[in-house]
Structures are given as structure tokens and as C-alpha cells.
Amino acid sequence: MGEPLAIDLANTVKLAVDPQLDLLGDDTRNAAFWSLERHRLPEPAGVPSLSESLALRSALQSLLSGIASGAAPEAWALERVNEVAQRTRVTTELVPAESSVTTKPRWQASDVADIALSAVALSAIDFLTGPNAGRLRVCAAPHCSMMFVAMNAKRRWCTANGCGNRERVARHSRQQ
Ligand SMILES: [Zn+2]
Numbered sequence: 001m002g003e004p005l006a007i008d009l010a011n012t013v014k015l016a017v018d019p020q021l022d023l024l025g026d027d028t029r030n031a032a033f034w035s036l037e038r039h040r041l042p043e044p045a046g047v048p049s050l051s052e053s054l055a056l057r058s059a060l061q062s063l064l065s066g067i068a069s070g071a072a073p074e075a076w077a078l079e080r081v082n083e084v085a086q087r088t089r090v091t092t093e094l095v096p097a098e099s100s101v102t103t104k105p106r107w108q109a110s111d112v113a114d115i116a117l118s119a120v121a122l123s124a125i126d127f128l129t130g131p132n133a134g135r136l137r138v139c140a141a142p143h144c145s146m147m148f149v150a151m152n153a154k155r156r157w158c159t160a161n162g163c164g165n166r167e168r169v170a171r172h173s174r175q176q
Contacts, residue, residue, distance in 0.1 A: 003147070003148055003149055004123045004124075004126075004127045004149070005037060005040060005041075005119060005120045005123040006060050006064065006120050006121070006123045006124035006127060007060075007064060007127070007136075007147050007148070007149070008037065009033075009053070009056065009057050009060055009120050010057060010060040010061045010064050010065070010147060011145075011146050011147060011158075012024045012033060012057060013061075013145065014146070015143050015144060015145050016139070016141055016143050016144035016145075016146070016158075016162070016163055016166075024050065024053055024054060024057065026050070027050050030047075030048075030049075030050040030053050031047055033053070034047045034048065034053075034116060035047075037116075041115070041116050041119050042105065042107045042115060042119055043107070044107070044112050044115065045107070045112060045113075045115040045116040045119060046111070046112030046113040046115065046116060047113060047116065048113040048114075048116050048117050049113065052113065052117060053117075055080065056080065056081070056084055056117055056120060056121065058077075059076070059077040059080035059081050059084075060077075060081065060120075060124055061145075062074050062076075062077040063077040063078065063081060063124065063128075064124070064128075064136060064147055065138055065145065065147065067128065067133075067136060068136045068137055068138045068147060069138065081121045081124055081125070082121075084114075084117050084118055084120075084121040085118055085121035085122050085124075085125060086118075087109055087111075087114040087117065087118050088107055088108065088109040088114055088115050088118035088119075089107075089108045089109070090105050090106070090107055090108075090118075090122075091105070091106050091108070092104070092105055092106070093105075093106050107119075127149075132149050132151070135149045135150045135151060135153075136148075136149060136150075137149075137150045137155070137156070139156070139157055139158035139163050140156040140157060140163075140167070141157060141158070141163035141164075141166065141167055144158060144163050146158035146159075146163075
């Protein structure tokens with residue numbers, strides 16, 4: 001959590017823990033995920049259904065992990081992300097600010113759940129066309145599919161005390 005929204009959603013399957021953990025494994029977990037991200041979503045975002053969340057997640061996993069490993073993006077994944085992004089109309093409006101005015105984005109959709117989904121799809125578009133796109137990595141630990149933005153070029157693990165630590169222990173025991 002804390003990566004761009006699109007990466008957070010793609011990272012909701014944790015393969016490197018035993019048993020594997022799917023943070024969107026059922027309706028309750030799906031609601032919990034969206035509630036955790038609530039403060040990062042625009043007003044008036046609603047909670048997407050489990051099936052809509054899973055459909056966007058699979059497209060983001062394909063798109064982001066493909067790009068992180070240098071593969072050409074798959075057409076179906078691009079189409080799905082674009083389609084979800086377009087469900088919401090985002091316009092800019094003027095609002096008062098002290099003695100002047102400032103701008104504020106206004107999000108509109110026929111279903112408020114689409115605002116949450118579109119915000120995630122748009123975060124993928126922003127991220128992949130932004131200055132940090134080249135820093136996207138998949139964790140170097142075997143079996144771990146977690147992705148992150150490596151602001152430090154040397155970073156290889158999703159978490160230093162999770163995968164990073166497991167790898168250090170494994171390397172140490174191989175040397176014995
Ligand atoms: Zn990892």
C-alpha cells in the first residue's frame with residue numbers, strides 16, 4: 001500500500017506468503033481494500049463490486065508486470081484499462097479560495113463505483129506516462145509478484161523485512 005493506486009490494486013495477491021493471500025478474495029475483503037484506499041479516491045467514489053475489481057486487477061497485473069519486465073503490453077489489458085478510465089468524466093471547475101479562486105477536479109459517472117475504478121485506471125495511465133514509469137519493478141524474490149516504484153535504483157525487494165530478509169537468510173544458508 002502507498003504505491004500509485006493502480007499498483008496497489010495489482011498487488012492485492014500475495015504469492016510469497018504461505019498460504020497465499022488474496023486481499024480481494026471475497027466481498028468483505030474487496031470492501032476492506034476500497035475502504036483502505038478511500039482517502040486517496042476522489043469524491044464521491046463508491047465501492048466497486050468484487051467482479052469489477054477483479055476484472056480491472058487482472059488487466060493492471062498484465063499491463064504493469066509486462067511493462068516492468070520489458071514485454072509489449074497486451075491489447076486486451078490496454079483496452080480494459082482505457083474502457084474503465086473512460087467511465088468517468090473529469091472536468092475542472094473554479095472554486096473560491098480566500099479572496100481569489102482555485103481549480104478543483106469534478107468527477108462524474110452514472111454509477112459512483114465507476115469513479116473509484118476510473119481513478120485507479122487513470123492512475124495507471126498517469127504513472128505509465130509519467131517520469132517514474134521506468135522505475136517500475138517486480139520484486140526479485142522467487143514466487144513474489146509484488147510490484148513497486150523503485151525510487152532508490154538499488155531497491156530489489158517489495159519489503160526489506162519480508163522478501164529482502166528471506167533472501168538474505170537463504171543466501172547465508174547457501175554459503176554455509
Ligand atoms: Zn517480494
